[in-house]
Amino acid sequence: MPDNLSDMSDDSDHDLNAHIAARVRALRTARGLTLEALAERSGVSRSMLSTIERAESSPTAVLLDRVAAGLGVMLASLFDRPEPPPDPIARAADQPRWRDPQSGYVRRNVSPAGFPSPIRIVEVEFPPGSRIAYPTGGLEGPIHQQVWVLDGTIEITVGDDVHALETGDCLAFVLDRPTAFANRSDRPARYAVVIVERPDPWRRPDARL
Known part of the structure; x- marks a missing residue:
């Protein structure tokens, strides 16, 4: 037990510095x-910064404010409970699957949920005779997408351009126009979609990641 109030204060400061270290x-x-x-x-x-993250210093409010600004958060956020790091692995059994009630296609989100990456991977099982259209024109900022056909054949329309793809083919395009997917064959198709999302608004384009 601490001998005096000063010892209690020292213990409290150490705990708070450790908390801030974990949060940063x-x-x-x-x-x-x-x-x-x-x-x-x-x-x-x-x-x-390394010293702060190891809880080996007692940073001032001015210093912490600069750190918070660099992280794109308010100073008060550094005192919140630390968030657990996201899991970089998405096990196959945990990847959510969703069936479109209209077209019947099955979408599986392959990428780890919550992981800080601009890249997202989706796998789609496309029934024969199905078609689905996305009015994606006019999105803010370029969103790049590539579609890789894993099995079967599909037809992808991007704006006025029509692309017939077979197994192994890969189409790259920007989501700046309406797009449509169609399976005109009599057998299911399966393809992977790789999407590069817009960067977070807090991130400077010249930041070295």
Whole structure:
């Protein structure tokens, strides 16, 4: 038990510094930032950031405010409970599957949920004779997509361009026009979709990730 109030204060400060250390580390990891990238964004040296994340310093409010700004959060967020790091592995049994009630196609989200990556992978099982259209024109910022046919044949229309794809073919395009998918064959098709999403608004385009 502490001998006096000063010892109690020291213990409290140590616990709070450890809490802040975990929070800064979790926020940085969730945003995919290296120490070097956060140092560039915040103006706080890499060595100081490393010291903060190891709970080996008692950073000032001004210093923490600069760190928070570099992370794109309010200073108060550094005192929130630390978030658990997202799992980088999505086991096949845990990947959610969803069936479209209209077309009957089955969509499986392959990518790990919540992982800080702009890349998303989806697998689609497409029934014969099915067609689905997406009015995706006018989206803000370029979203790049590639479709790789794993089995069967599909037809993809991007704007006025029609592409007939067979097993093994891969089509790359930008989601800036309406698109449509059709399976005109008499057997199911299966394809993978790789999507690069828009970057988070807090992230500077010159940040080194």
